[in-house]
Amino acid sequence: MYMKTLFIFLALTFFSACGASASPSNQNSSVSNEWMNNSPSDTAKYFYAVGYGATQKDAKSDALATISAKISVDVASNFSSSVTASRQSDNEEVLSTTKNEVVSKSKNIEYTDVKVEESFNDGKQWILLVEVDRAILSATYERKLEKVDSQLKAEWAIFEKAGLFEKLKLTPTIEKYLKETDTFFPLLHALNVNYDDSKYTKRYLDYTKEMRKAKNDLVFKIKADKNSETLASLIRSELSAQNATFSDSNYNVLISITTKAKEGKVNSTNETFKKLTIAYRNTVIKATDKNGNVVSNVEYKTKEGSSEGFQDAISRTAKYEKKISQIGIISFITGN
Structure with a gap:
């Protein structure tokens, strides 16, 4: 009788121990996968998003599309304080068209150095949590802006020495470069709340005024x-x-x-x-x-x-x- 009681006691103790060890494991699994239902909030340094897809590549693209959508909202809200808005402030029709173009282009951002923080395959699809470094993304677009600005400066140097009609001939090219920069400023403000565009603002305003004056003098x-x-x-x-x-x-x-x-x-x-x-x-x-x-x-x-x-x-x-x-x-x- 004693042996039977001892056996039952040991068996219950064993199964109780197994149950106790299984519980924390389930809790940890629940905690570790919480990102799938509750993506981390964006910070001053990083964007975060969860993406879904048949492949990891598809899931990554889906996550980046979510980040782009968030950025485009910021671009729209920052547009009124951008260099572009200042330059086109007296032309509501052009301003509205430009804003729509800028917001549209901000949804097609070129990402670099995207980090996959978490990944999970539930048997039906891949689920990824991605992290995008704001500073790296901002630096990419600052370089793009500098490249266009260099071309713009070179064209402007020719414009300043040109005759009246020659200035008119140069205007479409300069306006093309200015239009290209329009896509950068609202985006850079959205990526970096401390972005300073002051070194461009006055110069681009002066370019616009001088081109209008040249046109009016004809x-x-x-x-x-x-x-x-x-x-x-x-x-x-x-x-x-x-x-x-x-x-x-x-x-x-x-x-x-x-x-x-x-x-x-x-x-x-x-x-x-x-x-x-x-x-x-x-x-x-x-x-x-x-x-x-x-x-x-x-x-x-x-x-x-x-x-x-x-x-x-x-x-x-x-x-x-x-x-x-x-x-x-x-x-x-x-x-x-």
Whole structure:
């Protein structure tokens, strides 16, 4: 009887010990996987996010997309205090468009040195916790900004020495670089709350003011042959939309437009196409300064069709309008 009682006691003690040792293990597992349901909060140094995917690569991409979404929210809230907002403050339409572009691009951030803090496969998918160092990410975009800024400085050095119309020709390139920097400043502010953009702010504002002044100092006269009259009207309209000034006597830039055209027909069995007359046009837009010096000369070869005859085909402006919408009126008349 004693032996039986002792055996039962030892058995209960053994199983009790096993149960006691199993409990902490389960608790530790629960604690160690808590990150899956409760991602660590972002800090001044790091971004954190949990991602899910069929592969570890997919899960990592998902986590980074979550971080990008958080950054884009910060970009939107920081935009009003950025260099870009200061530079474009007097143009609400451009400002709104630029903000949308900047926020959109901030969702496609180029990440480097991404650290996977935790990983787990539940049999169905991978779950990853990633950490992104703010300082490393910020340094990457600061380098990108410096590269564009160097190109901008070089172009500006040429602009400062250029004549009036030459400045107009250089403006699209400078504006392209400034537009490229627009994507950096709000992002850098979102990555680093202490980011200082003061070394760019005044300089970029000065660039913008000087380009506007150069544009306002120009006074145009447009001269066109018969084949180019509708194009001349289009150019005048586009320049007027940018507040350009015109004069037939006190001008400092003369825009001369000439168009030579050859007639052609469509070789087709389709009755509609057979009725079309094709104009193969060769258009030259030449700009001269007040001293008669040629400052730009650009040529466009286009083809237009019309059922109303050869002259109507020549006068159509759809191809020109499309080109202007793609590159802008300044680039259109200067060839830059």
